[in-house]
Amino acid sequence: MDESRKSGTNQLKPHNHPAQLTRMSLNDNKAGMQGLDKEKINKIIMDNTVGSRFYKNEQKREQQVNARIQKMKEKLNSFTSNQIMTAKQHAEEILSEVENQRDLSRTIIHIDMDAFYAAVEERDRPELKQKPMAVGGMDMLSTSNYVARKYGVRAAMPGFIAKKLCPNLIIVPTNFDKYREVSKETQEIFSEYDENFCGMSLDEAFLDITDHLQKRLIYDQQKKWLSIKFYKHGLFASAGIAPNTMLAKIGSDLNKPNGQTFFAPNRDEIMKFIKDFPVRKVNGIGKVTEQLLSSLGVQKCGDIYEMRAELMLLFSATSCSFFFRMCLGCSSNILEPDGERKSISTERTFSTISNRDELFAKLDELCHSLAADMKKQNVQGKTLTLKTKNVDFQLHTRSKTINVPMTNYQTIFPVAQELLKQEILNANNKLSLRLMGKYQ
DNA sequence: GGGATACAACTCG
DNA sequence: TTCCACGAGTTGTATCCC
Ligand SMILES: Cc1cn([C@H]2C[C@H](O)[C@@H](COP(=O)(O)OP(=O)(O)OP(=O)(O)O)O2)c(=O)[nH]c1=O
Ligand SMILES: [Mg+2]
Numbered sequence: 520m521d522e523s524r525k526s527g528t529n530q531l532k533p534h535n536h537p538a539q540l541t542r543m544s545l546n547d548n549k550a551g552m553q554g555l556d557k558e559k560i561n562k563i564i565m566d567n568t569v570g571s572r573f574y575k576n577e578q579k580r581e582q583q584v585n586a587r588i589q590k591m592k593e594k595l596n597s598f599t600s601n602q603i604m605t606a607k608q609h610a611e612e613i614l615s616e617v618e619n620q621r622d623l624s625r626t627i628i629h630i631d632m633d634a635f636y637a638a639v640e641e642r643d644r645p646e647l648k649q650k651p652m653a654v655g656g657m658d659m660l661s662t663s664n665y666v667a668r669k670y671g672v673r674a675a676m677p678g679f680i681a682k683k684l685c686p687n688l689i690i691v692p693t694n695f696d697k698y699r700e701v702s703k704e705t706q707e708i709f710s711e712y713d714e715n716f717c718g719m720s721l722d723e724a725f726l727d728i729t730d731h732l733q734k735r736l737i738y739d740q741q742k743k744w745l746s747i748k749f750y751k752h753g754l755f756a757s758a759g760i761a762p763n764t765m766l767a768k769i770g771s772d773l774n775k776p777n778g779q780t781f782f783a784p785n786r787d788e789i790m791k792f793i794k795d796f797p798v799r800k801v802n803g804i805g806k807v808t809e810q811l812l813s814s815l816g817v818q819k820c821g822d823i824y825e826m827r828a829e830l831m832l833l834f835s836a837t838s839c840s841f842f843f844r845m846c847l848g849c850s851s852n853i854l855e856p857d858g859e860r861k862s863i864s865t866e867r868t869f870s871t872i873s874n875r876d877e878l879f880a881k882l883d884e885l886c887h888s889l890a891a892d893m894k895k896q897n898v899q900g901k902t903l904t905l906k907t908k909n910v911d912f913q914l915h916t917r918s919k920t921i922n923v924p925m926t927n928y929q930t931i932f933p934v935a936q937e938l939l940k941q942e943i944l945n946a947n948n949k950l951s952l953r954l955m956g957k958y959q
Numbered sequence: 960g961g962g963a964t965a966c967a968a969c970t971c972g
Numbered sequence: 973t974t975c976c977a978c979g980a981g982t983t984g985t986a987t988c989c990c
Binding site: 568572574656657658675679680693837838861863867912953 | 974976977979982984
Binding site for chain 1: 963
């Protein structure tokens with residue numbers, strides 16, 4: 520039940536796209552996206568976005584970020600020179616502590632498959648290799664091959680917009696089981712080099728090859744060898760080799776696809792590189808933090824040092840120590856074995872439901888699905904969280920912790936039902952529902 | 960003051 | 973024709989209860 524499509528406001532809203540929405544436009548800091556017509560692509564994206572409920576929500580969030588920035592600037596102006604001075608001293612202490620801890624003795628590789636899901640699909644349908652192709656659905660794409668990227672089509676872009684950018688785009692449905700299979704194959708190879716390798720997702724992993732290197736030189740071989748191994752499938756990977764995980768991760772992206780980067784264990788070279796490296800490309804700095812930092816004039820990692828006092832006063836200790844390590848090119852070089860999972864969840868988006876009974880029927884489905892997943896993974900939970908999203912894309916969560924752990928549908932559903940009842944009372948507007956169960 | 964608990968916001972792939 | 977996913981993790985803040 521979602522009217523409001525007053526077609527009176529006519530379609531020809533000419534190019535008055537509000538002062539560039541930073542949240543919205545094409546993100547080209549991604550492999551395979553250089554030298555394309557960004558203007559044109561952004562126009563198509565905007566033309567298919569402006570006015571939608573999704574867009575309105577994005578605008579709202581943008582406003583919130585701007586408010587945060589405003590507040591930050593006010594705070595900044597209120598600092599006395601004395602405060603700045605002591606903050607600078609404190610920052611220096613932390614920085615020199617980081618510098619003292621710098622350890623260039625390990626060699627870490629980050630390996631990242633190229634266009635992973637798409638590459639697997641191309642393996643099974645080689646005729647797709649020359650064609651623009653993406654994996655996902657009309658609502659959302661998980662990734663695209665490099666041919667499609669030339670059109671501006673990329674991961675996390677809705678399929679229907681991608682189709683506007685590239686009418687010939689072929690969209691292949693997602694096939695997780697296949698990707699899991701291939702992932703297993705690659706991980707077997709990784710374990711030959713480092714049995715304690717750390718798989719970050721289906722398509723990427725960190726390896727500490729320090730010990731392996733003592734036995735055998737594989738700097739160059741690593742890549743060739745991966746290429747050969749995967750050649751039969753036509754799959755390729757990129758790699759970054761460095762003294763720590765942050766640099767290794769940066770490196771694997773620098774020469775994508777089918778490329779690699781080597782950072783020598785040399786302080787000066789690392790500092791020289793990191794100085795001009797954009798903060799946004801560092802893992803952990805997303806769209807929002809980028810904007811917050813940018814409003815302080817911090818765009819490159821080197822800028823962090825210049826603003827160390829202000830950052831100390833404006834951000835949490837956790838954030839600051841992260842920033843400071845960043846600007847010195849330092850990060851962990853220890854690969855933690857991944858422990859127990861912390862949560863398990865299932866969520867679904869569907870066309871708007873406002874009928875109460877239908878809502879509960881949907882909830883029932885989700886509980887069954889969650890219970891099945893929990894059984895398969897052999898886990899139980901003590902906290903259940905219901906997550907909802909309404910037609911305006913507003914998110915809401917409501918959770919309940921209970922003494923006796925939940926293990927199956929019978930124990931989950933009653934709790935979920937309570938949460939949904941409350942949620943319906945709370946927001947008597949129609950909601951498009953999703954459920955998410957967690958366990959902690 | 961120090962754990963739980965609840966919830967929003969952010970990030971990643 | 974369609975009109976922005978889904979699963980997992982972290983951090984920050986508020987609140988309550990020893
Ligand atoms: C970024 C992203 C990736 N994925 C999936 C699909 C990707 O193939 C897989 C790995 O992510 P990525 O490594 O980020 O992307 P990619 O491997 O497709 O392309 P490349 O590394 O060459 O730039 O994760 C999503 O489902 N949603 C996302 O938003
Ligand atoms: Mg990849």
